[in-house]
Amino acid sequence: MKYSILFFLITPLLLFCSTPEKMNEPISTNEITLSEGWARPSKSGMMSAAYFKLNNGTTISDTLLSIESDVSSNTQIHLSFQNEEGLMSMEEQKYVLLSAQSKVEFKQGGLHVMIIQPDQDLIEGDSLSLKLHFSSSIELIAKIPIRSVN
Numbered sequence: 627m628k629y630s631i632l633f634f635l636i637t638p639l640l641l642f643c644s645t646p647e648k649m650n651e652p653i654s655t656n657e658i659t660l661s662e663g664w665a666r667p668s669k670s671g672m673m674s675a676a677y678f679k680l681n682n683g684t685t686i687s688d689t690l691l692s693i694e695s696d697v698s699s700n701t702q703i704h705l706s707f708q709n710e711e712g713l714m715s716m717e718e719q720k721y722v723l724l725s726a727q728s729k730v731e732f733k734q735g736g737l738h739v740m741i742i743q744p745d746q747d748l749i750e751g752d753s754l755s756l757k758l759h760f761s762s763s764i765e766l767i768a769k770i771p772i773r774s775v776n
Contacts, residue, residue, distance in 0.1 A: 657683045657684065658680065658681065658682050658683070658684065658688065658724065658760065658764060658766055659680070659681045659683065659766075660678050660679070660680055660681075660756075660758070660766060660768040661678065661679045661681065662677075662678055662679050663676065663677065663678035663679075663756070663768055663770030663771075664676070664677055664678070664770055664771050664772070664773050665677070665741065665748060665754055665770055665771070665772050665773075666748070666772070666773075666774070666775070667747075667748050667749060667750045667772050667773070667774060668741070668744060668747070668748045669747055669748075670743075670744055670745060670746050670747050671743050671744070671745075672743070672744070673740065673741065673742060673743070674740075674741040674744055674748050675704075675734075675738045675739060675740055675741065676695075676732070676738065676739040676741060676754075676756060676770060677732045677733050677734065677738055677739075678731075678732050678756075678768070678770065679729060679730070679731050679732070680724060680729065680730045680731075680732070680758075681728075681729045682724045682725065682726060682727065682728050682729070682730075683727065684726060684727070685726050685727065686726050686762070687723065687724065687725045687726050688724045688760045688761060688762045688764065689721045689722065689723055689724065689760060689761040689762075690703070690721060690722040690723075690724060690730075690758055690759070690760055691721050691759050691760060691761055692758075692759045693739050693756055693757065693758050693759070694756070694757040694759070695739075695741055695744075695754055695755065695756055695757075696754055696755040697741060697744040697745060697746055697748060697754045698741045698742055698743060698744045698745060699745070700742040700743060701739055701740065701741055701742065701756075702718050702739070702740045702742065703718065703719040703720075703721075703722060703737065703738075703739060703740075704716045704717065704718055704719060704737070704738055704739070704740045705717050705719050705736065705737050705738075706734075706735050706736060706738065714735075716740075719737070721761075722737065724760075734775070739756065741754075748772045749772060750772055750773050750774055751771075751772065751773075752771075752772045753769050753770060753771050753772060754769070754770060754772060755767060755768070755769050755770075756768050756770060
């Protein structure tokens with residue numbers, strides 16, 4: 627009888643102390659991911675650009691501060707836009723805000739990465755590496771293919 631009472635007293639306590647997943651708490655992926663990346667072919671010393679989608683699957687906003695590449699010592703985040711005269715212009719962006727649970731697309735005619743004077747030919751079918759630096763100290767490394775525009 628003593629053991630029966632003890633069993634009924636301890637069992638609810640053990641269930642209450644179970645893991646968070648069993649308590650139906652939300653689980654965050656806590657990841658920033660890069661997808662659909664690609665870069666334009668180019669000759670050594672010329673210009674190229676890289677495009678991709680960033681997904682912030684975390685519950686915290688972050689800021690993309692800079693991007694490095696293994697094919698150039700000079701990469702910059704740029705934004706293309708139409709100026710007051712109706713001509714397309716580009717402006718360097720010092721950072722890109724990536725809100726919690728959001729996506730940002732780097733695409734032709736918008737945000738993109740300028741790969742300035744690559745030190746080698748960027749040949750279709752090859753790939754290059756990008757290293758993205760965020761204000762949270764996250765460093766995201768991605769290898770993307772070099773290909774022509776679809």
